[in-house]
Amino acid sequence: MENKFAYKLESCIRRDRFFFFSLLSYGATAAIFVNTAILGSTALGLLSTLAYLLINAVFLGTAFFAKEDGFFRLTLGILLLIMLLGFIGWIMIVLYTFNAVTLTMALVIVTTISSVLKRTVGSKGDRYPA
Amino acid sequence: MIDIPHRSSWLRLAEILYLLTISLSFYFLVLSRTGEAHTVWEVLHPALLSALFLASSFLVAVSLSSERIACKMLFITFHSVLIHSFLSVIFPAGDFSGQQMVLGRIIRLQNDALFHGWPPGPFGSIQVEIFARFGGMNFQGAITIALSQMLSVDLLWVHLFLVPILWGVFTPIAVYLATSTFASDDKVPVLASLLISAFPYATYFGAISVPNSLGYIFFFYSVCFMLRYLSSNDYKTLVLVVLFSFFSLFAHYLTGITSFSLLFLTLAFRAYKNEKAPKLTAKASLIFSFIVSASLLPLSLIYLRLFRPITQTAFTLNKFYELPLQEIVSLALIGELSHGFDLRTVFLVLLGSAVAFVCMIYLLYDLRKNPQTRSRIQIYLLIAAFLLVLVDYRILKLFMEELPLNEERLWVFRDFLAAPFVAVVLYAVVLRLSTSLRAMSSLTPARTRIKKSTNHKSFGFFGILLILNLLLPILIGGWITYSLNAAYPRLSPLQTTWYELEAVKSIDETTKEKYVVIGDLWTIYAGERIVGINNPRAYYFAELDKTGLDLFTNMKRDPSSRWMQDAMNITDTTVAYFIISEPRLGTTEFNTVLLKTIQSGLRWRALGEGKLYIFTYEKSNSLLQWHLTCDTKYV
Numbered sequence: 005m006e007n008k009f010a011y012k013l014e015s016c017i018r019r020d021r022f023f024f025f026s027l028l029s030y031g032a033t034a035a036i037f038v039n040t041a042i043l044g045s046t047a048l049g050l051l052s053t054l055a056y057l058l059i060n061a062v063f064l065g066t067a068f069f070a071k072e073d074g075f076f077r078l079t080l081g082i083l084l085l086i087m088l089l090g091f092i093g094w095i096m097i098v099l100y101t102f103n104a105v106t107l108t109m110a111l112v113i114v115t116t117i118s119s120v121l122k123r124t125v126g127s128k129g130d131r132y133p134a
Numbered sequence: 135m136i137d138i139p140h141r142s143s144w145l146r147l148a149e150i151l152y153l154l155t156i157s158l159s160f161y162f163l164v165l166s167r168t169g170e171a172h173t174v175w176e177v178l179h180p181a182l183l184s185a186l187f188l189a190s191s192f193l194v195a196v197s198l199s200s201e202r203i204a205c206k207m208l209f210i211t212f213h214s215v216l217i218h219s220f221l222s223v224i225f226p227a228g229d230f231s232g233q234q235m236v237l238g239r240i241i242r243l244q245n246d247a248l249f250h251g252w253p254p255g256p257f258g259s260i261q262v263e264i265f266a267r268f269g270g271m272n273f274q275g276a277i278t279i280a281l282s283q284m285l286s287v288d289l290l291w292v293h294l295f296l297v298p299i300l301w302g303v304f305t306p307i308a309v310y311l312a313t314s315t316f317a318s319d320d321k322v323p324v325l326a327s328l329l330i331s332a333f334p335y336a337t338y339f340g341a342i343s344v345p346n347s348l349g350y351i352f353f354f355y356s357v358c359f360m361l362r363y364l365s366s367n368d369y370k371t372l373v374l375v376v377l378f379s380f381f382s383l384f385a386h387y388l389t390g391i392t393s394f395s396l397l398f399l400t401l402a403f404r405a406y407k408n409e410k411a412p413k414l415t416a417k418a419s420l421i422f423s424f425i426v427s428a429s430l431l432p433l434s435l436i437y438l439r440l441f442r443p444i445t446q447t448a449f450t451l452n453k454f455y456e457l458p459l460q461e462i463v464s465l466a467l468i469g470e471l472s473h474g475f476d477l478r479t480v481f482l483v484l485l486g487s488a489v490a491f492v493c494m495i496y497l498l499y500d501l502r503k504n505p506q507t508r509s510r511i512q513i514y515l516l517i518a519a520f521l522l523v524l525v526d527y528r529i530l531k532l533f534m535e536e537l538p539l540n541e542e543r544l545w546v547f548r549d550f551l552a553a554p555f556v557a558v559v560l561y562a563v564v565l566r567l568s569t570s571l572r573a574m575s576s577l578t579p580a581r582t583r584i585k586k587s588t589n590h591k592s593f594g595f596f597g598i599l600l601i602l603n604l605l606l607p608i609l610i611g612g613w614i615t616y617s618l619n620a621a622y623p624r625l626s627p628l629q630t631t632w633y634e635l636e637a638v639k640s641i642d643e644t645t646k647e648k649y650v651v652i653g654d655l656w657t658i659y660a661g662e663r664i665v666g667i668n669n670p671r672a673y674y675f676a677e678l679d680k681t682g683l684d685l686f687t688n689m690k691r692d693p694s695s696r697w698m699q700d701a702m703n704i705t706d707t708t709v710a711y712f713i714i715s716e717p718r719l720g721t722t723e724f725n726t727v728l729l730k731t732i733q734s735g736l737r738w739r740a741l742g743e744g745k746l747y748i749f750t751y752e753k754s755n756s757l758l759q760w761h762l763t764c765d766t767k768y769v
């Protein structure tokens with residue numbers, strides 16, 4: 005990534021020092037819940053969803069595509085994230101129901117899985133610049 | 135832009151012009167939006183195709199330049215999203231049929247999952263229940279509903295743009311990754327990722343939000359990682375292969391089965407590659423694996439009836455007994471294109487695959503001469519996969535009947551596998567021309583023993599400029615733009631109109647009681663767009679529901695409150711509506727039905743300047759409140 009800001013941001017998220025971005029992702033989930041259940045604002049929904057997608061896509065990209073160029077790492081991470089979200093959402097629908105509460109549960113599960121995968125699978129073999 | 139002096143300034147200019155023309159194309163597309171049209175071609179802004187052609191040409195020029203790959207790919211995704219958004223932007227409810235049927239079911243899924251549990255039973259058998267739970271509709275529904283709730287955006291918009299955006303972004307990248315496993319120059323994969331837009335069937339399936347399209351996307355990635363797996367010992371690659379194959383099955387059985395067929399073939403190729411000196415038995419096992427992989431799809435479609443009793447697929451030789459030889463040959467060669475033969479469509483649909491096929495034959499010949507080529511096994515696998523799709527298509531087309539889907543859906547696999555080879559051919563042409571022109575510009579003076587003059591230099595420069603930077607981008611850009619002619623249908627029934635949607639919306643907004651709507655297929659599609667299918671509060675019969683069709687036919691023939699009463703009893707509702715529209719019935723029938731229905735004493739209101747009429751009947755016969763809130767005249 006030639007764009008320095010994007011590169012620095014991605015590096016920060018990949019390092020996830022003190023679990024800052026993992027916590028931020030949970031924060032975005034909380035914002036999505038409040039927005040879905042109470043506010044219903046598209047602007048807030050867009051902002052919190054973008055933050056959520058970016059953080060978790062970088063996590064999953066780091067876990068599975070560490071050797072790829074930054075652009076491909078991010079886009080492939082987004083694809084894996086959508087697959088994971090769809091899968092957990094499907095489990096919620098088939099087993100129970102799909103409302104604001106179960107959506108939030110699904111988002112929390114996806115964030116946790118992404119964060120854990122980044123720290124376990126992503127740390128094996130391929131190292132990224134500190 | 136290849137090796138031209140002041141490259142960066144030329145490149146910047148091409149990029150700026152590309153961004154300008156692609157933005158204009160988006161703008162013209164939005165201007166083309168309409169509420170009543172049969173095809174996109176009726177209402178397309180006159181300047182859109184010109185702007186898109188220029189954008190495609192600039193994009194080809196940028197793709198052949200030394201710009202960063204991420205930047206090129208970003209530009210390609212803008213272009214790809216644009217050409218896959220025609221149906222979603224232009225029509226008020228997207229493409230009729232499949233896309234609206236899926237939306238109707240997703241709305242139902244959302245309502246039922248919320249209130250009654252999903253999927254609704256009883257199923258009759260455990261296999262049917264498995265299919266109902268694991269069907270791709272649930273997976274797509276989960277993604278659509280989740281994104282809709284996360285963004286606080288209407289389900290319709292998320293549904294309409296889900297596949298066009300996912301396809302637009304991820305398919306070019308998949309083509310890039312697949313091509314990069316064997317291409318020696320990094321401009322070839324970029325060109326391939328752009329050329330996938332020149333394949334009409336791939337473009338069409340990228341434009342409609344159905345589970346099959348999602349399945350294609352996962353299939354493409356499963357192929358990418360299969361190609362990587364051939365030369366990788368990384369366990370993550372294998373995990374990704376299995377993951378993408380599983381999700382392609384999860385999204386749609388066609389893509390999933392094909393994906394697993396290719397996975398089997400990949401394992402065979404990997405075993406073959408690991409043989410130190412492949413013997414005859416190894417080659418025989420490769421052929422055996424190909425036969426098994428090719429038979430997996432036809433056999434799976436036969437056994438699909440275990441999970442989906444409505445499917446009655448079987449092998450047959452009927453076509454050989456019933457059809458003349460000429461038709462059998464046309465079916466084998468061009469499939470459904472033989473019906474209503476149109477040379478332009480046939481040319482556009484088959485051009486890419488034909489070029490790829492010739493390239494494959496050349497590569498096979500070349501690889502025999504150079505057996506140590508680094509990515510030989512990846513090329514073999516791609517060629518084998520391409521042949522497998524060709525063979526399976528012929529089996530499905532000629533030797534099977536009652537298939538649950540159109541055989542031409544296999545062409546999307548074929549197109550994906552062909553795109554890398556077309557890029558190889560085109561890039562070889564670019565290189566050959568570039569070398570020839572350079573040789574001409576530098577050697578001509580030496581040969582003729584004339585002192586080098588600035589004239590010759592300028593000839594070389596302008597020759598390269600003209601051919602490589604103008605002519606080739608114009609040709610490839612023109613091909614991509616022109617192929618849209620075959621991607622989006624030129625003949626189609628009237629798409630869901632604004633007044634049909636308005637009718638459904640006004641009924642739903644103004645009726646407090648549970649209601650049922652008797653209407654034709656088009657009314658049902660419009661209903662699916664707003665309230666979903668089989669919604670107990672706002673009931674629309676399913677598209678193929680015989681009860682719904684019978685009620686509509688009876689109402690047309692003998693309009694009376696009797697049929698509306700029946701509809702209310704069947705669906706446990708208290709209000710019934712009957713909708714007819716002139717464009718659907720035709721003027722003569724419409725006028726006859728309208729006159730008879732008005733004479734029967736039912737209350738009515740008109741929409742769309744008298745093109746659509748809504749008739750109503752209430753169980754309690756009390757005065758309806760909903761019409762009082764309507765701004766149109768109610769009689």
